[in-house]
Amino acid sequence: MANQTRSEVLLVGCGGVGALCAYNLEVGTQANVTAVLRSNYDAVDKNGFSISSIEHGEVTGWRPSKITRTISGNGKPFDFIVVTTKNIPDQPPAIAEVISPAVTHGHTIIVLLQNGINIERPLFKAFPDNIVLSGVSMISATETEPGKVRQDDPDILIISPFHNPRISMERESAAAQSFVDLYSASGKASCKLEPDVGTIRWRKLIYNACYNSICAILDMDTTTIRYAKHPVNDLVRPAMWEIWHIAKATGHPLPADIVEEMVDIDTWSFFKPSMAQDTSKGNFTEYENIVGEPLREAQRVNVPAPTLTVIYGILKALQWKVRAQNGLIKVPLERPQSLSLLEDS
Numbered sequence: 140m141a142n143q144t145r146s147e148v149l150l151v152g153c154g155g156v157g158a159l160c161a162y163n164l165e166v167g168t169q170a171n172v173t174a175v176l177r178s179n180y181d182a183v184d185k186n187g188f189s190i191s192s193i194e195h196g197e198v199t200g201w202r203p204s205k206i207t208r209t210i211s212g213n214g215k216p217f218d219f220i221v222v223t224t225k226n227i228p229d230q231p232p233a234i235a236e237v238i239s240p241a242v243t244h245g246h247t248i249i250v251l252l253q254n255g256i257n258i259e260r261p262l263f264k265a266f267p268d269n270i271v272l273s274g275v276s277m278i279s280a281t282e283t284e285p286g287k288v289r290q291d292d293p294d295i296l297i298i299s300p301f302h303n304p305r306i307s308m309e310r311e312s313a314a315a316q317s318f319v320d321l322y323s324a325s326g327k328a329s330c331k332l333e334p335d336v337g338t339i340r341w342r343k344l345i346y347n348a349c350y351n352s353i354c355a356i357l358d359m360d361t362t363t364i365r366y367a368k369h370p371v372n373d374l375v376r377p378a379m380w381e382i383w384h385i386a387k388a389t390g391h392p393l394p395a396d397i398v399e400e401m402v403d404i405d406t407w408s409f410f411k412p413s414m415a416q417d418t419s420k421g422n423f424t425e426y427e428n429i430v431g432e433p434l435r436e437a438q439r440v441n442v443p444a445p446t447l448t449v450i451y452g453i454l455k456a457l458q459w460k461v462r463a464q465n466g467l468i469k470v471p472l473e474r475p476q477s478l479s480l481l482e483d484s
Protein backbone atom coordinates (compact mmCIF):
# COMPACT_ATOMS: atom_id res chain seq x y z
CA MET A 140 0.00 0.00 0.00
CA ALA A 141 1.31 3.49 -0.84
CA ASN A 142 2.71 5.44 2.07
CA GLN A 143 0.21 8.31 1.85
CA THR A 144 -2.78 6.01 2.48
CA ARG A 145 -1.36 4.68 5.74
CA SER A 146 -2.98 5.65 9.02
CA GLU A 147 -1.01 8.01 11.23
CA VAL A 148 -0.63 6.42 14.65
CA LEU A 149 0.88 8.00 17.75
CA LEU A 150 1.87 5.32 20.23
CA VAL A 151 2.43 6.60 23.75
CA GLY A 152 4.32 4.29 26.09
CA CYS A 153 6.71 1.97 24.30
CA GLY A 154 7.41 -0.65 26.97
CA GLY A 155 6.44 -4.33 26.65
CA VAL A 156 2.94 -4.03 25.16
CA GLY A 157 3.65 -0.76 23.32
CA ALA A 158 6.78 -1.95 21.48
CA LEU A 159 5.02 -5.13 20.30
CA CYS A 160 1.96 -3.14 19.29
CA ALA A 161 4.09 -0.65 17.33
CA TYR A 162 6.00 -3.48 15.63
CA ASN A 163 2.86 -5.40 14.74
CA LEU A 164 1.21 -2.28 13.29
CA GLU A 165 4.22 -1.50 11.12
CA VAL A 166 4.62 -5.10 9.92
CA GLY A 167 1.07 -4.73 8.61
CA THR A 168 2.32 -1.80 6.42
CA GLN A 169 -0.91 0.16 6.85
CA ALA A 170 0.26 2.43 9.66
CA ASN A 171 3.05 4.94 10.21
CA VAL A 172 3.86 4.74 13.89
CA THR A 173 5.30 7.69 15.77
CA ALA A 174 6.41 6.21 19.08
CA VAL A 175 6.83 8.29 22.22
CA LEU A 176 9.67 6.87 24.28
CA ARG A 177 10.84 7.89 27.71
CA SER A 178 13.43 5.90 29.71
CA ASN A 179 14.34 3.70 26.71
CA TYR A 180 14.73 6.57 24.21
CA ASP A 181 18.56 6.60 24.16
CA ALA A 182 18.82 2.79 23.94
CA VAL A 183 16.34 2.59 21.05
CA ASP A 184 17.77 5.62 19.26
CA LYS A 185 21.20 3.94 19.34
CA ASN A 186 20.41 0.26 18.75
CA GLY A 187 16.72 0.00 17.86
CA PHE A 188 14.41 -2.43 19.64
CA SER A 189 15.35 -6.10 20.10
CA ILE A 190 12.20 -8.17 20.15
CA SER A 191 11.94 -11.82 21.05
CA SER A 192 8.45 -12.86 20.10
CA ILE A 193 6.68 -16.16 19.80
CA GLU A 194 4.90 -14.75 16.74
CA HIS A 195 7.39 -12.39 15.09
CA GLY A 196 10.54 -14.35 15.96
CA GLU A 197 13.85 -12.70 16.84
CA VAL A 198 13.99 -9.12 15.62
CA THR A 199 16.98 -6.83 16.16
CA GLY A 200 17.66 -3.17 15.43
CA TRP A 201 14.04 -2.32 14.67
CA ARG A 202 12.86 1.29 14.90
CA PRO A 203 9.31 2.60 14.43
CA SER A 204 8.82 5.11 11.56
CA LYS A 205 9.57 7.89 14.00
CA ILE A 206 10.62 8.07 17.63
CA THR A 207 10.24 11.12 19.83
CA ARG A 208 10.56 12.12 23.46
CA THR A 209 7.86 14.77 23.32
CA ILE A 210 4.24 14.82 22.26
CA SER A 211 3.12 17.43 19.78
CA GLY A 212 0.85 17.77 16.78
CA ASN A 213 1.74 16.07 13.52
CA GLY A 214 2.00 17.51 9.99
CA LYS A 215 -1.05 15.40 9.26
CA PRO A 216 -3.45 14.87 12.18
CA PHE A 217 -3.06 11.60 14.03
CA ASP A 218 -5.81 9.14 13.07
CA PHE A 219 -5.18 7.06 16.18
CA ILE A 220 -3.44 7.63 19.49
CA VAL A 221 -2.71 4.27 21.10
CA VAL A 222 -2.00 4.57 24.81
CA THR A 223 0.12 1.75 26.23
CA THR A 224 1.48 3.45 29.33
CA LYS A 225 0.62 2.12 32.74
CA ASN A 226 -2.60 3.83 33.87
CA ILE A 227 -1.89 5.44 37.24
CA PRO A 228 -4.60 8.01 37.99
CA ASP A 229 -3.23 8.69 41.47
CA GLN A 230 0.10 9.90 40.07
CA PRO A 231 0.25 12.94 37.74
CA PRO A 232 0.41 13.73 34.87
CA ALA A 233 -2.98 12.38 33.80
CA ILE A 234 -3.13 10.54 30.47
CA ALA A 235 -5.54 13.15 29.02
CA GLU A 236 -3.02 15.87 29.80
CA VAL A 237 -0.13 13.86 28.30
CA ILE A 238 -1.82 13.20 24.95
CA SER A 239 -3.69 16.50 24.68
CA PRO A 240 -1.20 18.27 22.32
CA ALA A 241 -1.61 15.46 19.75
CA VAL A 242 -5.40 15.10 19.80
CA THR A 243 -7.32 16.61 16.88
CA HIS A 244 -10.76 17.24 18.27
CA GLY A 245 -13.49 15.22 16.57
CA HIS A 246 -10.95 13.25 14.48
CA THR A 247 -8.32 11.38 16.48
CA ILE A 248 -9.47 7.99 17.76
CA ILE A 249 -7.99 7.23 21.18
CA VAL A 250 -7.25 3.56 21.90
CA LEU A 251 -6.66 2.69 25.55
CA LEU A 252 -4.69 -0.54 25.39
CA GLN A 253 -4.50 -0.87 29.15
CA ASN A 254 -5.87 -3.00 31.97
CA GLY A 255 -8.52 -2.02 34.52
CA ILE A 256 -12.00 -0.53 34.52
CA ASN A 257 -13.50 2.95 34.25
CA ILE A 258 -10.33 4.12 32.48
CA GLU A 259 -12.34 5.87 29.74
CA ARG A 260 -14.01 8.36 32.10
CA PRO A 261 -11.26 11.02 32.23
CA LEU A 262 -10.82 10.75 28.43
CA PHE A 263 -14.55 11.31 27.78
CA LYS A 264 -14.35 14.39 29.98
CA ALA A 265 -11.26 15.81 28.30
CA PHE A 266 -12.19 14.92 24.69
CA PRO A 267 -16.00 14.74 24.51
CA ASP A 268 -16.05 14.60 20.69
CA ASN A 269 -13.39 11.94 20.17
CA ILE A 270 -14.07 8.22 19.91
CA VAL A 271 -12.37 6.23 22.69
CA LEU A 272 -11.75 2.53 22.13
CA SER A 273 -10.91 -0.21 24.59
CA GLY A 274 -8.04 -2.61 23.88
CA VAL A 275 -7.86 -5.69 26.06
CA SER A 276 -4.73 -7.69 25.47
CA MET A 277 -3.40 -11.10 26.43
CA ILE A 278 0.24 -11.10 25.35
CA SER A 279 2.57 -11.51 28.35
CA ALA A 280 5.08 -8.90 27.31
CA THR A 281 8.10 -7.76 29.31
CA GLU A 282 10.70 -5.08 28.68
CA THR A 283 13.63 -6.92 30.21
CA GLU A 284 16.07 -4.03 29.77
CA PRO A 285 15.74 -0.70 27.92
CA GLY A 286 14.78 -1.50 24.31
CA LYS A 287 14.68 -5.31 24.82
CA VAL A 288 11.22 -6.82 24.75
CA ARG A 289 10.01 -10.40 25.18
CA GLN A 290 6.59 -11.83 24.28
CA ASP A 291 5.63 -15.10 26.01
CA ASP A 292 2.01 -15.64 24.93
CA PRO A 293 0.14 -15.20 21.62
CA ASP A 294 -0.93 -11.64 20.90
CA ILE A 295 -4.70 -11.69 21.38
CA LEU A 296 -6.29 -8.25 21.31
CA ILE A 297 -9.97 -7.47 21.79
CA ILE A 298 -11.13 -4.07 20.62
CA SER A 299 -14.45 -2.55 21.73
CA PRO A 300 -15.91 0.92 21.70
CA PHE A 301 -16.32 2.66 25.06
CA HIS A 302 -19.75 4.10 24.41
CA ASN A 303 -19.89 7.88 24.62
CA PRO A 304 -23.56 9.01 24.48
CA ARG A 305 -22.52 12.06 22.43
CA ILE A 306 -21.30 9.84 19.58
CA SER A 307 -23.34 7.35 17.54
CA MET A 308 -22.70 3.65 18.10
CA GLU A 309 -22.37 3.19 14.32
CA ARG A 310 -19.42 5.62 14.19
CA GLU A 311 -17.86 4.01 17.25
CA SER A 312 -18.20 0.50 15.78
CA ALA A 313 -16.77 1.61 12.44
CA ALA A 314 -13.78 3.16 14.23
CA ALA A 315 -13.26 -0.02 16.24
CA GLN A 316 -13.38 -2.13 13.08
CA SER A 317 -10.86 0.14 11.36
CA PHE A 318 -8.41 -0.38 14.23
CA VAL A 319 -9.02 -4.14 14.13
CA ASP A 320 -8.20 -4.11 10.40
CA LEU A 321 -5.04 -2.12 11.02
CA TYR A 322 -3.87 -4.46 13.78
CA SER A 323 -4.79 -7.61 11.85
CA ALA A 324 -2.91 -6.54 8.72
CA SER A 325 0.33 -8.17 9.93
CA GLY A 326 -1.34 -11.59 9.73
CA LYS A 327 0.39 -12.46 13.02
CA ALA A 328 -1.77 -11.19 15.87
CA SER A 329 -5.31 -12.24 16.59
CA CYS A 330 -7.42 -9.09 16.87
CA LYS A 331 -11.20 -8.94 16.94
CA LEU A 332 -14.07 -6.61 17.65
CA GLU A 333 -16.33 -7.39 20.62
CA PRO A 334 -19.08 -4.83 21.23
CA ASP A 335 -19.71 -5.62 24.92
CA VAL A 336 -16.85 -3.74 26.51
CA GLY A 337 -18.13 -4.21 30.07
CA THR A 338 -18.11 -7.99 29.94
CA ILE A 339 -14.72 -8.05 28.20
CA ARG A 340 -13.12 -5.79 30.80
CA TRP A 341 -14.64 -7.59 33.84
CA ARG A 342 -13.57 -10.92 32.37
CA LYS A 343 -9.97 -9.73 32.09
CA LEU A 344 -10.19 -8.25 35.56
CA ILE A 345 -10.73 -11.73 36.99
CA TYR A 346 -7.12 -12.35 36.02
CA ASN A 347 -5.58 -8.91 36.61
CA ALA A 348 -7.17 -7.95 39.94
CA CYS A 349 -6.03 -11.27 41.38
CA TYR A 350 -2.86 -12.60 39.72
CA ASN A 351 -1.31 -9.19 38.99
CA SER A 352 -1.88 -7.88 42.49
CA ILE A 353 -1.00 -11.02 44.45
CA CYS A 354 2.14 -11.69 42.36
CA ALA A 355 3.11 -8.04 42.92
CA ILE A 356 2.66 -8.28 46.69
CA LEU A 357 4.49 -11.62 46.92
CA ASP A 358 7.13 -10.82 44.26
CA MET A 359 6.27 -14.09 42.48
CA ASP A 360 5.55 -15.09 38.89
CA THR A 361 2.43 -16.92 37.78
CA THR A 362 4.22 -20.26 37.33
CA THR A 363 5.91 -20.35 40.75
CA ILE A 364 2.75 -19.23 42.50
CA ARG A 365 0.92 -22.18 40.91
CA TYR A 366 3.62 -24.61 42.04
CA ALA A 367 3.24 -23.22 45.57
CA LYS A 368 -0.53 -23.88 45.27
CA HIS A 369 -1.64 -22.33 48.58
CA PRO A 370 -1.35 -18.70 47.37
CA VAL A 371 -3.69 -19.73 44.55
CA ASN A 372 -6.11 -21.59 46.84
CA ASP A 373 -6.06 -19.10 49.72
CA LEU A 374 -5.80 -15.82 47.82
CA VAL A 375 -6.10 -15.90 44.02
CA ARG A 376 -9.18 -18.08 43.71
CA PRO A 377 -11.19 -16.35 46.51
CA ALA A 378 -10.32 -12.93 45.03
CA MET A 379 -11.40 -14.15 41.58
CA TRP A 380 -14.78 -15.21 42.95
CA GLU A 381 -15.19 -11.79 44.53
CA ILE A 382 -14.62 -10.11 41.15
CA TRP A 383 -17.06 -12.61 39.60
CA HIS A 384 -19.76 -11.60 42.12
CA ILE A 385 -19.11 -7.86 41.70
CA ALA A 386 -19.25 -8.26 37.91
CA LYS A 387 -22.58 -10.08 38.20
CA ALA A 388 -24.07 -7.48 40.56
CA THR A 389 -23.02 -4.63 38.26
CA GLY A 390 -24.68 -6.20 35.21
CA HIS A 391 -21.78 -8.15 33.72
CA PRO A 392 -22.54 -11.83 34.47
CA LEU A 393 -19.72 -14.17 33.55
CA PRO A 394 -19.87 -17.96 33.19
CA ALA A 395 -19.06 -19.83 36.42
CA ASP A 396 -16.22 -21.80 34.79
CA ILE A 397 -14.36 -18.57 34.00
CA VAL A 398 -12.62 -18.66 37.39
CA GLU A 399 -10.97 -22.05 36.80
CA GLU A 400 -10.17 -21.03 33.22
CA MET A 401 -8.37 -17.89 34.46
CA VAL A 402 -6.55 -19.76 37.24
CA ASP A 403 -4.66 -21.73 34.58
CA ILE A 404 -4.94 -19.61 31.44
CA ASP A 405 -1.37 -18.62 30.56
CA THR A 406 1.58 -20.76 29.53
CA TRP A 407 3.86 -21.80 32.37
CA SER A 408 6.62 -19.42 31.33
CA PHE A 409 7.52 -17.95 34.75
CA PHE A 410 5.92 -14.71 33.54
CA LYS A 411 5.53 -11.87 36.01
CA PRO A 412 2.26 -10.01 35.39
CA SER A 413 2.73 -6.35 34.55
CA MET A 414 1.97 -5.13 38.07
CA ALA A 415 4.56 -7.50 39.54
CA GLN A 416 7.09 -6.23 36.98
CA ASP A 417 6.38 -2.76 38.33
CA THR A 418 6.88 -3.61 42.00
CA SER A 419 10.14 -5.43 41.08
CA LYS A 420 11.36 -2.27 39.33
CA GLY A 421 10.29 0.02 42.20
CA ASN A 422 7.64 1.64 39.96
CA PHE A 423 4.15 2.85 40.78
CA THR A 424 1.40 0.30 40.12
CA GLU A 425 -2.00 0.48 38.45
CA TYR A 426 -3.70 -0.64 41.65
CA GLU A 427 -6.44 1.98 41.53
CA ASN A 428 -7.92 0.90 38.16
CA ILE A 429 -7.26 -2.80 38.67
CA VAL A 430 -8.32 -3.26 42.32
CA GLY A 431 -9.60 0.10 43.61
CA GLU A 432 -12.28 0.64 40.95
CA PRO A 433 -13.77 -2.90 41.28
CA LEU A 434 -13.82 -2.42 45.07
CA ARG A 435 -15.64 0.91 44.72
CA GLU A 436 -18.12 -0.88 42.43
CA ALA A 437 -18.51 -3.57 45.12
CA GLN A 438 -19.33 -0.93 47.71
CA ARG A 439 -21.84 0.68 45.33
CA VAL A 440 -23.74 -2.60 44.84
CA ASN A 441 -23.19 -3.96 48.36
CA VAL A 442 -21.15 -7.03 47.50
CA PRO A 443 -18.65 -8.16 50.17
CA ALA A 444 -15.05 -8.33 48.96
CA PRO A 445 -12.86 -9.10 51.99
CA THR A 446 -9.89 -10.55 50.09
CA LEU A 447 -9.76 -7.67 47.61
CA THR A 448 -10.05 -5.18 50.47
CA VAL A 449 -6.90 -6.54 52.10
CA ILE A 450 -5.10 -6.70 48.72
CA TYR A 451 -6.06 -3.07 48.05
CA GLY A 452 -4.81 -1.94 51.46
CA ILE A 453 -1.42 -3.58 50.87
CA LEU A 454 -1.08 -2.17 47.34
CA LYS A 455 -1.99 1.30 48.56
CA ALA A 456 0.72 1.05 51.23
CA LEU A 457 3.24 -0.11 48.61
CA GLN A 458 2.33 2.90 46.42
CA TRP A 459 2.88 5.19 49.42
CA LYS A 460 6.28 3.56 49.95
CA VAL A 461 7.28 4.25 46.32
CA ARG A 462 6.22 7.89 46.76
CA ALA A 463 8.34 8.18 49.89
CA GLN A 464 11.30 6.44 48.18
CA ASN A 465 11.06 8.96 45.34
CA GLY A 466 11.01 11.93 47.72
CA LEU A 467 7.38 12.78 46.92
CA ILE A 468 6.48 12.36 50.58
CA LYS A 469 8.81 13.54 53.30
CA VAL A 470 8.78 11.38 56.39
CA PRO A 471 9.70 13.60 59.38
CA LEU A 472 12.56 12.38 61.56
CA GLU A 473 10.79 13.41 64.74
CA ARG A 474 7.24 12.78 65.85
CA PRO A 475 5.10 15.73 64.63
CA GLN A 476 3.09 17.80 67.13
CA SER A 477 -0.15 16.41 65.77
CA LEU A 478 -0.50 13.30 63.67
CA SER A 479 -3.91 11.80 63.16
CA LEU A 480 -3.67 8.15 62.24
CA LEU A 481 -7.24 8.32 60.99
CA GLU A 482 -6.41 10.55 58.02
CA ASP A 483 -4.73 9.37 54.84
CA SER A 484 -1.45 11.02 53.89
Ligand SMILES: NC(=O)C1=CN([C@@H]2O[C@H](COP(=O)(O)OP(=O)(O)OC[C@H]3O[C@@H](n4cnc5c(N)ncnc54)[C@H](OP(=O)(O)O)[C@@H]3O)[C@@H](O)[C@H]2O)C=CC1
Nearest residue numbers: 152153154155156177178223224225253254276279280413
Ligand atom coordinates in the same frame (compact mmCIF):
# COMPACT_ATOMS: atom_id res chain seq x y z
N1 LIG B 1 2.73 -6.61 30.00
C1 LIG B 1 1.68 -7.31 29.59
O1 LIG B 1 1.79 -8.48 29.19
C2 LIG B 1 0.32 -6.70 29.57
C3 LIG B 1 0.07 -5.42 29.98
N2 LIG B 1 -1.18 -4.88 29.86
C4 LIG B 1 -1.45 -3.50 30.18
O2 LIG B 1 -0.84 -2.72 29.15
C5 LIG B 1 -0.41 -1.46 29.67
C6 LIG B 1 1.09 -1.33 29.41
O3 LIG B 1 1.76 -2.35 30.13
P1 LIG B 1 3.29 -2.74 29.90
O4 LIG B 1 3.63 -2.70 28.48
O5 LIG B 1 3.52 -3.99 30.65
O6 LIG B 1 4.00 -1.52 30.63
P2 LIG B 1 5.55 -1.10 30.61
O7 LIG B 1 5.83 -0.57 31.97
O8 LIG B 1 6.39 -2.22 30.07
O9 LIG B 1 5.57 0.07 29.57
C7 LIG B 1 4.97 1.31 29.81
C8 LIG B 1 5.75 2.31 29.01
O10 LIG B 1 5.06 3.56 29.08
C9 LIG B 1 6.06 4.56 29.25
N3 LIG B 1 5.44 5.78 29.77
C10 LIG B 1 4.78 5.95 30.92
N4 LIG B 1 4.34 7.21 31.01
C11 LIG B 1 4.75 7.85 29.88
C12 LIG B 1 4.62 9.16 29.41
N5 LIG B 1 3.98 10.11 30.11
N6 LIG B 1 5.16 9.48 28.21
C13 LIG B 1 5.81 8.54 27.50
N7 LIG B 1 5.98 7.27 27.89
C14 LIG B 1 5.45 6.93 29.08
C15 LIG B 1 7.06 3.94 30.19
O11 LIG B 1 8.24 4.67 30.17
P3 LIG B 1 9.28 4.61 31.41
O12 LIG B 1 10.10 3.39 31.19
O13 LIG B 1 10.04 5.87 31.29
O14 LIG B 1 8.45 4.56 32.67
C16 LIG B 1 7.17 2.56 29.55
O15 LIG B 1 8.05 2.57 28.46
C17 LIG B 1 -0.78 -1.48 31.15
O16 LIG B 1 -2.04 -0.89 31.35
C18 LIG B 1 -0.87 -2.98 31.47
O17 LIG B 1 -1.72 -3.24 32.57
C19 LIG B 1 -2.21 -5.59 29.30
C20 LIG B 1 -2.02 -6.87 28.88
C21 LIG B 1 -0.76 -7.52 28.99
Ligand SMILES: CC(C)(CO)C(=O)C(=O)O
Nearest residue numbers: 276277278279412413414
Ligand atom coordinates in the same frame (compact mmCIF):
# COMPACT_ATOMS: atom_id res chain seq x y z
C1 LIG C 1 -2.83 -11.33 31.26
C2 LIG C 1 -1.48 -10.64 31.35
C3 LIG C 1 -0.62 -11.43 32.24
C4 LIG C 1 -0.76 -10.64 30.06
O1 LIG C 1 -1.27 -10.95 28.94
C5 LIG C 1 -1.69 -9.22 31.78
O2 LIG C 1 -2.71 -8.64 31.51
C6 LIG C 1 -0.68 -8.45 32.55
O3 LIG C 1 0.46 -8.87 32.71
O4 LIG C 1 -1.04 -7.35 33.00
